[in-house]
Each structure stands twice: as C-alpha cells, then as structure tokens.
Amino acid sequence: xxxxxxxxxxxxxxxxxxxxxxxxxxxxxxxxxxxxxxxxxxxxxxxxxxxxxxxxxxxxxxxxxxxxxxxxxxxxxxxxxxxxxxxxxxxxxxxxxxxxxxxxxxxxxxxxxxxxxxxxxxxxxxxxxxxxxxxxxxxxxxxxxxxxxxxxxxxxxxxxxxxxxxxxxxxxxxxxxxxxxxxxxxxxxxxxxxxxxxxxxxxxxxxxxxxxxxxxxxxxxxxxxxxxxxxxxxxxxxxxxxxxxxxxxxxxxxxxxxxxxxxxxxxxxxxxxxxxxxx
Numbered sequence: 224x225x226x227x228x229x230x231x232x233x234x235x236x237x238x239x240x241x242x243x244x245x246x247x248x249x250x251x252x253x254x255x256x257x258x259x260x261x262x263x264x265x266x267x268x269x270x271x272x273x274x275x276x277x278x279x280x281x282x283x284x285x286x287x288x289x290x291x292x293x294x295x296x297x298x299x300x301x302x303x304x305x306x307x308x309x310x311x312x313x314x315x316x317x318x319x320x321x322x323x324x325x326x327x328x329x330x331x332x333x334x335x336x337x338x339x340x341x342x343x344x345x346x347x348x349x350x351x352x353x354x355x356x357x358x359x360x361x362x363x364x365x366x367x368x369x370x371x372x373x374x375x376x377x378x379x380x381x382x383x384x385x386x387x388x389x390x391x392x393x394x395x396x397x398x399x400x401x402x403x404x405x406x407x408x409x410x411x412x413x414x415x416x417x418x419x420x421x422x423x424x425x426x427x428x429x430x431x432x433x434x435x436x437x438x439x440x441x442x443x444x445x446x447x448x449x450x451x452x453x454x455x456x457x458x459x460x461x462x463x464x465x466x467x468x469x470x471x472x473x474x475x476x477x478x479x480x481x482x483x484x485x486x487x488x489x490x491x492x493x494x495x496x497x498x499x500x501x502x
Contacts, residue, residue, distance in 0.1 A: 225307060230250055232248055232249045243265035244264065248261070260303050262314075299379050324437075336440075407429075431484025
C-alpha cells in the first residue's frame with residue numbers, strides 16, 4: 224500500500240478537523256494512469272492524532288483486504304495507498320466529487336429532494352453489512368461521514384473511531400464509560416453511552432439517526448433538554464423512553480423503522496440485511 228510521495232501532486236484543502244486536514248490530490252501510478260484522491264494527514268505534533276491516524280490506516284487496509292470481491296467494498300470509501308516513510312504522512316482515499324451527505328441534505332432543503340436521498344441510506348446499509356461480515360464496528364455512522372461519488376453512490380467514510388471486534392461480538396470502550404470523550408453522543412446507542420458497549424447493533428442505532436437526518440434534510444438531532452446534552456443527561460432521557468420525534472413529511476413506515484433501530488434491547492434492532500430491504 225506504500226506509495227512514493229513524489230507521485231502525489233496536492234491541490235486545495237477540502238476538509239479540516241480537530242486532528243488534521245484533507246487535501247485534494249492526484250496520484251500517478253506506475254502504469255501512467257492518474258487517480259483523483261483525498262489525501263488525509265494529521266498535525267505532526269499531536270500524539271493523540273497520530274495514534275488515531277495509524278489506527279484508521281490499519282482499519283482501512285483491513286477493510287480493503289477483508290474480502291476478495293472488491294464489489295463488496297463499493298459502499299465504503301476506497302483506500303488507494305498510504306505514505307508513511309516520509310513527513311507528512313498521508314492516507315490516500317477515494318475522492319468523492321459530490322462531498323458529504325449532510326452538506327448535500329442542507330443544500331437541498333429548498334427543493335423536494337428528500338426521495339433522492341433515501342437510496343443513499345440503502346448504500347450505507349450495504350456498508351454496514353460488509354462491516355458486520357468483517358467483524359468491524361464503525362462507531363460514528365452519521366450523515367457527515369457519508370460521501371457521495373460523482374455517479375451518486377453513497378460511501379461510508381471516516382473510520383477514525385472504528386474498532387475491530389475479531390475476538391468477540393462486542394467492543395467495550397473501557398476508558399470512561401458514561402463520559403463524553405469527544406464521542407458523537409446524539410448518534411450513539413444507549414448501551415454505548417451507558418456501558419461503553421459497541422457492536423454492529425450499536426451501529427444500527429446510529430444508522431437510525433442517519434435516517435432521521437435524511438428525513439429532516441440535515442437537522443441536528445434534538446432530545447428533551449439542552450441542544451448539546453452531556454452523556455449522563457442523554458442516558459437518562461433515553462432510559463425514560465424518549466426518542467427523536469417523527470419528522471415532518473416522513474412516512475410512518477420509515478419512522479417505525481427508525482424506532483426499531485433505537486430499541487433499548489439491541490437484539491430487537493434490525494440486522495443490516497433487513498435495512499437494505501426496508502429503506
């Protein structure tokens with residue numbers, strides 16, 4: 224997967240976050256072909272960022288090498304290479320010309336375009352099925368982490384929080400269960416917030432929130448209480464049975480599917496293969 228940095232020609236910045244940024248670039252291959260890539264890098268002096276960066280790199284390689292049939296990866300952003308033998312280090316990812324789903328939803332609010340986005344929900348469900356087969360949990364399934372290719376295919380991205388669960392069907396976030404730790408609280412399952420427990424079924428809960436984001440054309444999830452609740456408040460709200468409300472214009476069938484994704488009993492949530500058929 225290692226690439227020669229001299230083969231990478233960087234252009235403008237297309238994204239920036241707490242730990243680093245993403246640049247559009249062109250990667251020249253030995254056969255003379257040129258690929259458009261998104262080159263992801265981190266702040267060089269941030270040890271935490273470097274750990275997350277190395278972890279995401281390893282996860283992306285696992286995903287690409289996990290199954291022999293590359294078609295199975297079509298709804299996960301592809302890895303085109305890494306640069307680790309020089310500074311700055313880069314993860315070279317598939318470039319999605321149409322940006323992220325959350326931005327697309329918010330830019331389309333003035334039109335009647337909601338129906339056009341449901342099929343992207345199916346794409347994400349296919350990505351979750353692939354991750355389930357690899358025994359990987361994403362832990363940050365959300366509209367902001369779905370990219371849209373030039374031909375309109377949804378691709379799950381940003382695996383910085385993901386974890387492998389090869390040794391068990393559950394991943395325990397043991398550091399500080401019940402505390403925030405910069406986690407995407409309003410997208411997280413009850414057992415993840417309360418117990419630090421992550422499975423493919425906690426990804427299904429987050430997927431239900433993603434469907435709600437599509438139904439609201441990109442609204443931020445709102446629960447009773449403050450707009451930005453802390454972890455303990457959100458646990459109490461969810462344990463009392465509160466869930467995100469029915470979005471205006473959303474069908475009852477679609478909302479029932481969301482509510483099933485948010486079942487307190489993770490065994491009662493749909494499987495990814497069920498979501499593919501239902502959305």
